[in-house]
Amino acid sequence: MLCTSALCILLLLSATRRGLPKPKMSENGVVPRAKVLTIDTMNPTVKNVEYAVRGPIVARAVELEKELSEGMKKPFAEVIKANIGDAHAMGQQPITFFRQVLALCSYPELLNDSTFPEDAKSRARRILQSCGGNSMGSYSASQGIDSVRQDVARYIERRDGGVPCDPDDIYLTTGASDGIMTMLKLLVCGEGVTRTGVMISIPQYPLYSAALAELGAVQINYYLNEEKCWSLDISELQRALDEARHHCNPRALCIINPGNPTGQVQSRECIEDVIRFAAKEGLFLMADEVYQDNVYADGCQFHSFKKVLFEMGPEYSDTVELASFHSTSKCYMGECGFRGGYMEIINMDDEVKAQLTKLVSVRLCPPVPGQALMDLVVNPPQPGEPSYDNFIKERTATLSALAEKAKLTEQILNTVHGISCNPVQGAMYSFPRIIIPEKAVKEATDKGQQPDMFYCMKMLEETGICLVPGSGFGQKDGTYHFRMTILPPRDKLQILLNKVKEFHQKFTKHYS
Amino acid sequence: MLCTSALCILLLLSATRRGLPKPKMSENGVVPRAKVLTIDTMNPTVKNVEYAVRGPIVARAVELEKELSEGMKKPFAEVIKANIGDAHAMGQQPITFFRQVLALCSYPELLNDSTFPEDAKSRARRILQSCGGNSMGSYSASQGIDSVRQDVARYIERRDGGVPCDPDDIYLTTGASDGIMTMLKLLVCGEGVTRTGVMISIPQYPLYSAALAELGAVQINYYLNEEKCWSLDISELQRALDEARHHCNPRALCIINPGNPTGQVQSRECIEDVIRFAAKEGLFLMADEVYQDNVYADGCQFHSFKKVLFEMGPEYSDTVELASFHSTSKCYMGECGFRGGYMEIINMDDEVKAQLTKLVSVRLCPPVPGQALMDLVVNPPQPGEPSYDNFIKERTATLSALAEKAKLTEQILNTVHGISCNPVQGAMYSFPRIIIPEKAVKEATDKGQQPDMFYCMKMLEETGICLVPGSGFGQKDGTYHFRMTILPPRDKLQILLNKVKEFHQKFTKHYS
The missing domain is CATH 3.40.640.10 (Type I PLP-dependent aspartate aminotransferase-like (Major domain))
Known part of the structure; x- marks a missing residue:
């Protein structure tokens, strides 16, 4: 017993000396076994993996949301996540026909429900017939x-x-x-x-x-x-x-x-x-x-x-x-x-x-x-099928709104001195170049942070807007960017863009 | 041009000499470029992967199904897949409550449908409230x-x-x-x-x-x-x-x-x-x-x-x-x-x-x-909730049927001389040991096949029953097994087991 305690103290001392975390002592005074799996003994290729779209900035955004919901005071009322191409989370509505068919496939009793359109039912029947036991719960062929x-x-x-x-x-x-x-x-x-x-x-x-x-x-x-x-x-x-x-x-x-x-x-x-x-x-x-x-x-x-x-x-x-x-x-x-x-x-x-x-x-x-x-x-609804018109209406509305927001994003960002934005020809993102003042670059570097991470983190803390720094996607040395989705609803996007503008101006002034 | 043709012939000759497949000539007479990705230049660890549950025997079962559907004559009327733990494909019914909630989550309009029970609706609401934009179409947190x-x-x-x-x-x-x-x-x-x-x-x-x-x-x-x-x-x-x-x-x-x-x-x-x-x-x-x-x-x-x-x-x-x-x-x-x-x-x-x-x-x-x-x-229906009784009824029925089939499988297989089967205490499979006559082992080995693969392939061709050979799971050297699910409906399972019995007796007789 004495021996174990002595060993324990030695280990603690030695750990402290090397600046390592102290080994936790369990209630019975025994020093726990070393972990099998540690950062030093895990797969080294996994350690090299990085994924900025869900990186530290998003983790902080989630924390901020929690703090807000707990009543903590912030300089903003909500966190706006423009970091990820997550359309429905930003309020885009699903295509009705798709969801009707999925509901029919999930609960085939609904095939007897007269409120569902016939084309949705026939699609659901065809999908179910291709499933083992007519159930989406069966494995499909691996391919x-x-x-x-x-x-x-x-x-x-x-x-x-x-x-x-x-x-x-x-x-x-x-x-x-x-x-x-x-x-x-x-x-x-x-x-x-x-x-x-x-x-x-x-x-x-x-x-x-x-x-x-x-x-x-x-x-x-x-x-x-x-x-x-x-x-x-x-x-x-x-x-x-x-x-x-x-x-x-x-x-x-x-x-x-x-x-x-x-x-x-x-x-x-x-x-x-x-x-x-x-x-x-x-x-x-x-x-x-x-x-x-x-x-x-x-x-x-x-x-x-x-x-x-x-x-x-x-x-x-x-x-x-x-x-x-x-x-x-x-x-x-x-x-x-x-x-x-x-x-x-x-x-x-x-x-x-x-x-x-x-x-x-x-x-x-x-x-x-x-x-x-x-x-x-x-295989969406075809002309002549009952769901066709509504499908086209919904699809067109979504794509037109995106096209409009793509233009709006480019326009507003390009009014900001120190931000330049290529046209958003397609996809769901703008990736504007931002000029970060020397002083800010230095402060970031001193903190061991990429300058655009420093910039985005500051923006998040001050405005609640969550973007992804360009360094997470790669960029030419000495250039800085951020990625912003064009997905928020038009009104919100406009507010967001104006906040970005305001932040950029304040940031630039502060570090000039 | 001549030069290209000469090169082409040389390549063909050289390929033939080394026993390699002839390079295909395209219509314009040009020898196609070599593939970037070939069996020799692909990831070697992937080549080492084997997965018997969906291996060659299942591929053959799928072929047989196709042949049957095309009217080809076989000594059986249908292929019975007892190779994989795929309950719904074998006729097991989904739990009604689960599917109701999934339908509600897929198409939230149904939350206004009075035919859905209240507990299903409240579960669906809770799930949707946890989804971005109240939609299952949003990404969730990665964890x-x-x-x-x-x-x-x-x-x-x-x-x-x-x-x-x-x-x-x-x-x-x-x-x-x-x-x-x-x-x-x-x-x-x-x-x-x-x-x-x-x-x-x-x-x-x-x-x-x-x-x-x-x-x-x-x-x-x-x-x-x-x-x-x-x-x-x-x-x-x-x-x-x-x-x-x-x-x-x-x-x-x-x-x-x-x-x-x-x-x-x-x-x-x-x-x-x-x-x-x-x-x-x-x-x-x-x-x-x-x-x-x-x-x-x-x-x-x-x-x-x-x-x-x-x-x-x-x-x-x-x-x-x-x-x-x-x-x-x-x-x-x-x-x-x-x-x-x-x-x-x-x-x-x-x-x-x-x-x-x-x-x-x-x-x-x-x-x-x-x-x-x-x-x-x-978080299934709780006592007092409207779906509780039906949930318990459905769950009990499925588990009782499985218990009964576990017993039935063990009993029938153990009546066969040359097959011995441990009790199926749990899970969904029996893994009986089979005795394969020396002559059959030799014939299999001559064909470069594992003896139990040879056995299962023969069973598939003669009876339409698809099992997985024990060699796909590993077994002691010199022992042979197969894995069979207990999932087919009771009547079908009984027929299947009797067919296995019959096949085993015939096989043993043939190779003795």
């Missing part, structure tokens, strides 16, 4: 429900002006993130200079950097051209690739179009150039096209990589490997919580495809309600 | 909806006789598989002899071996004692651990209780022994408790690892690291398609927990309908 994959294929064919699509190339996923992660997982191999490198745009959506960190792959940054509305220059791709070849094995090129966080919409010509580049350099193409319906700017149009690839002729369409991703979370649906999505894979080696099918089978299947929702997105 | 985690914590406290549970230790997941994979991911590090080793039971549920292969961790097999009803011997744990320490760093011990595929229910004493063993040897405990309501045998009872741990006093409850997993997919619910689940983590290092929270944030959130369903499972 996704057959009939849903067929509907996805027909949707892609319509979207791409008749370019054929094989349902067997469709994999339903748990949101697009799941598909992207799975594809990257297949691609990673090698060690040291042969380690797989993956090209991603900077600024990027941080799922990519997080996935690459987790997989221990090499992230190859190519910079979008902010001066030319965040466009993609092939010369920059070439520069990034050539440099990367010295230290890794570049194998894949990721494109986000329309862009996240940068909101640009790629031209058809640029997509052709990218495909030629991928073909020439032997790169697997990954096209993140989850914002395909979110195009607002005049003269901009969404072109799918698949369509452009096939229109470039067999030299490309027979050879270039492509995975394209879509989701129920964005566009006019905004159904993030259902975690629905699909990927289409083109020109994948048959043996690899068999491995992919095996890999997804381990997780059994994507959530069936999300699959059902994906089915409705690709 | 899961706050109110659901609170309900889970209260459920665990009730289940464990008052042992406290902190909602902050609860992480909602995309089915239990997701939680298990995430925990294993945190645990993996080191290279060579310092590589993380994880102890898993043999026979095991192949998610474990698949996850370990994907993560490149070392699988440490400990064998359950078939002679003692698949019980767990500490001496066998010790043997496996001592051997493993020579070639890896054993860090975790996985237990499935009630057992999958083996159907045993662990005694309280055995759980205490396992906890003591984990404490002594410095192992992180992972308790897969997804079958916690599936206990049928007289004298058997489910004891959670958490409860036993806390009743062993602070020497253990303050130190042993434990993750416990639950799901909406099994028990009386059988709602696999919704991919709902949770894990509770006990005594996890705070810094590691912060890393876990960060890691799950990259995937944004588990599917919200699955979270809602998990909430209903842990």
Whole structure:
């Protein structure tokens, strides 16, 4: 007993001396066993993962909300989360038809309810007939429900002006993130200079950097051209690739179009150039096209990589490997919580495809309600069906409102001295550049913070507005940005933008 | 042009000489570029993944179903899938209350419908109030909806006789598989002899071996004692651990209780022994408790690892690291398609927990309908509420039917000479041992097949019954088994069991 106590004191002393946390003593005076799993003995690749969209600034926003609800006084009445593309949380209404079908699928008794429209019932019946035991509670095939994959294929064919699509190339996923992660997982191999490198745009959506960190792959940054509305220059791709070849094995090129966080919409010509580049350099193409319906700017149009690839002729369409991703979370649906999505894979080696099918089978299947929702997105009410008019009305209202808010955001932000904002051509975000005074940069650096994190954190504390600092997405050294969604309702967005303006002016004055 | 053709012919010749597949020529006579992603250049850890529950035998079953539907003649009228614990697909009905609440949450207009019971409406309102914008289409917190985690914590406290549970230790997941994979991911590090080793039971549920292969961790097999009803011997744990320490760093011990595929229910004493063993040897405990309501045998009872741990006093409850997993997919619910689940983590290092929270944030959130369903499972109708009686009736009916089928399965299989079956004490499977005649073993081996795969494939072709060979779960060398679910409706199960009997007798006769 004495011996144990002595050891205990020694351990405490030694811990204190090294500045380590004191080992907790349990009630019976025994020093607890060391943890099996500590920060020093956990998976090192997980430690390298970062995900700014839900990072420290969001954690603080949640705290502030709690403090407000407990009656604590703040210089604002509510926290406005413009950090994440979470449409319904910002008040966007779901499409009635989609939710009617989901309710029918959840509780098929409602098929006898005469208040539900017939087209909703027939969609629900078709989905249920494809489910084991006619229940969404059954596992689906790991690749996704057959009939849903067929509907996805027909949707892609319509979207791409008749370019054929094989349902067997469709994999339903748990949101697009799941598909992207799975594809990257297949691609990673090698060690040291042969380690797989993956090209991603900077600024990027941080799922990519997080996935690459987790997989221990090499992230190859190519910079979008902010001066030319965040466009993609092939010369920059070439520069990034050539440099990367010295230290890794570049194998894949990721494109986000329309862009996240940068909101640009790629031209058809640029997509052709990218495909030629991928073909020439032997790169697997990954096209993140989850914002395909979110195009607002005049003269901009969404072109799918698949369509452009096939229109470039067999030299490309027979050879270039492509995975394209879509989701129920964005566009006019905004159904993030259902975690629905699909990927289409083109020109994948048959043996690899068999491995992919095996890999997804381990997780059994994507959530069936999300699959059902994906089915409705690709097979919405048709002209002549009872729900058609209302569907079009709701969809148009949402997309028009977004287009208007995209313009409003650009306009107001560009009135602020020290903020410059490219047009929000598509997607759901603006990514303005901000000038941060030297003094503020210094204060941030002294605190060990990125200057734009310092800026956003101050904005949150003073205004309740939650944005994501540009450093979370990557940006050219010495430039600073933030990402702001355009999702709040118009009135609220206007107030928010004016608050941002006011804050920026105050901040600049304070640090000048 | 000539030059290209000559090169092409050379390539073809060289490929043929080396026995490689001929490169396909495209229409314009150009040899296509080599694929970026091939079986030789893909992630090698993915290639090592195997998942028998959805392996080649299931692929063949799907083909057979298609052939039947196309009118092809077979010696059976339908394929019966007894390979996977997919209750609804086998005709089990969902709990009415659960589905009513899900329909209300999907389409909140129904809250005005007087045919829905008040308790279903109040549950739906509570769930929706916890969702951003009152919509299941919003992302939830990455760890899961706050109110659901609170309900889970209260459920665990009730289940464990008052042992406290902190909602902050609860992480909602995309089915239990997701939680298990995430925990294993945190645990993996080191290279060579310092590589993380994880102890898993043999026979095991192949998610474990698949996850370990994907993560490149070392699988440490400990064998359950078939002679003692698949019980767990500490001496066998010790043997496996001592051997493993020579070639890896054993860090975790996985237990499935009630057992999958083996159907045993662990005694309280055995759980205490396992906890003591984990404490002594410095192992992180992972308790897969997804079958916690599936206990049928007289004298058997489910004891959670958490409860036993806390009743062993602070020497253990303050130190042993434990993750416990639950799901909406099994028990009386059988709602696999919704991919709902949770894990509770006990005594996890705070810094590691912060890393876990960060890691799950990259995937944004588990599917919200699955979270809602998990909430209903842990907070079902209470006495006095309008849905209570019907809920109890439905739950009891499902669990009684399963108990009856567990007994029936054991009884009929044990009447077959050459098949011996332990009691199905819990879970949803029987894992009988089968004697395969020498001649059949030889024929299988000549074909490069596992003998029980050969047996199950023959059974599928002759009877339409789809089982999983024991080799997919692991078994002692020289023994053979299959896993069969007890889920088909009683009448169908009886027919199925008699068909198995008949097949086994015929097979044995043929190869003797």
